[in-house]
């Protein structure tokens with residue numbers, strides 16, 4: 345288990361480029377299984393989850409070539425079915441959440457797939473009902489193999505269907521879309537997730553020959569086609585990284601320019617930070633955050649205390665609530681952070697409380713933060729990162745704190761943030777990996 349040692353109290357300054365979006369690239373790589381032709385993907389981040397998925401694709405028999413610093417091509421002319429039956433495959437799948445999205449493309453193109461419990465953050469229950477029900481609606485059979493603790497999925501002829509999803513699941517929608525593109529006839533998915541990740545996936549599939557309408561809405565219509573072709577695709581900048589950098593700048597009183605953010609795909613993210621009083625300016629496609637001595641949390645128009653809550657897109661992504669929470673600890677004023685989707689994502693606040701933050705954890709979903717207005721600095725601490733976004737939030741806390749902090753289990757951060765210490769040290773941070 346690697347750790348970061350952080351010397352707090354240093355401001356940052358300069359330009360930072362967000363990496364490609366982790367949650368988009370996981371979908372896109374899985375989708376390359378839908379064609380025997382070559383698919384080239386640009387702006388792939390060099391992060392643990394993605395590298396694990398690329399290795400998994402290679403082990404499955406996909407021809408993967410590195411074409412440039414962040415460009416890979418994938419050609420799934422053949423897939424090694426013996427490997428898919430192996431314990432090794434199932435073990436690898438259980439190390440990352442994104443592996444669940446292999447099911448849709450495998451069933452659609454080859455008529456069979458296997459799935460064990462996928463990995464990812466341990467942030468509460470993460471059910472797969474939406475995936476299973478949706479893919480079953482298209483005609484696939486799921487059989488549970490008790491001995492191996494896996495589902496074996498098979499389909500002879502997938503048939504398009506109407507479905508109303510029980511929730512707007514991001515990976516669930518991606519999986520169903522990837523199954524439906526090769527099913528016979530028309531599929532309608534209502535209450536579909538519509539994050540930029542899904543929009544990007546649908547646009548790429550259309551370039552491959554799929555017929556998807558309703559992109560960016562929660563009503564997708566898919567006319568099945570017989571086969572798909574190769575294409576080129578560029579991953580969007582990671583909106584969660586963009587938000588993390590906005591919060592980091594405010595918390596460490598830094599002046600940062602976040603470059604090439606793809607503003608039109610950030611949705612409500614910049615405004616959510618503005619509600620905490622953080623000033624920022626859009627300059628072309630960059631976001632400039634000036635150094636700020638203070639930022640004051642807004643109240644609602646009726647004067648009541650601000651609530652920041654997650655919601656399915658175009659609502660606020662749950663993946664930024666940990667960062668917003670940590671940033672609020674040094675704001676002026678109070679805010680209720682309401683994490684509606686996940687039930688174990690707020691427990692990391694104990695560590696912030698140890699560092700001197702004023703937070704009341706009301707229940708597993710809600711925390712009230714009373715900001716210090718920079719009047720009292722957090723104290724450096726010794727902590728373990730429980731999940732990827734708590735990890736980056738703790739890193740931000742440590743960078744703003746007095747003294748030295750240690751964060752253990754930083755593999756959680758490495759899952760989704762590329763060379764984070766190198767990029768932040770170049771701006772003035774003092775972070776050492778040990």
Ligand SMILES: CC(=O)N[C@H]1[C@@H](OP(=O)(O)OP(=O)(O)OC[C@H]2O[C@@H](n3ccc(=O)[nH]c3=O)[C@H](O)[C@@H]2O)O[C@H](CO)[C@@H](O)[C@@H]1O
Nearest residue numbers: 367441442469470511512513514515516656662663685686
């Ligand atoms: C690899 C990947 O892409 N992971 C992302 C994906 O995970 P993932 O696709 O696994 O998450 P889902 O969208 O399925 O659901 C996330 C959680 O929210 C709950 N839920 C979801 C929709 C809804 O309308 N109501 C509701 O309560 C679900 O029960 C679940 O507990 O989307 C999550 C929600 O944006 C993000 O946190 C993850 O980073």
Ligand SMILES: C=C(OP(=O)(O)O)C(=O)O
Nearest residue numbers: 441442464465663732733
């Ligand atoms: C929860 C996340 O990732 P995963 O779904 O891969 O666990 C995340 O990216 O914040």
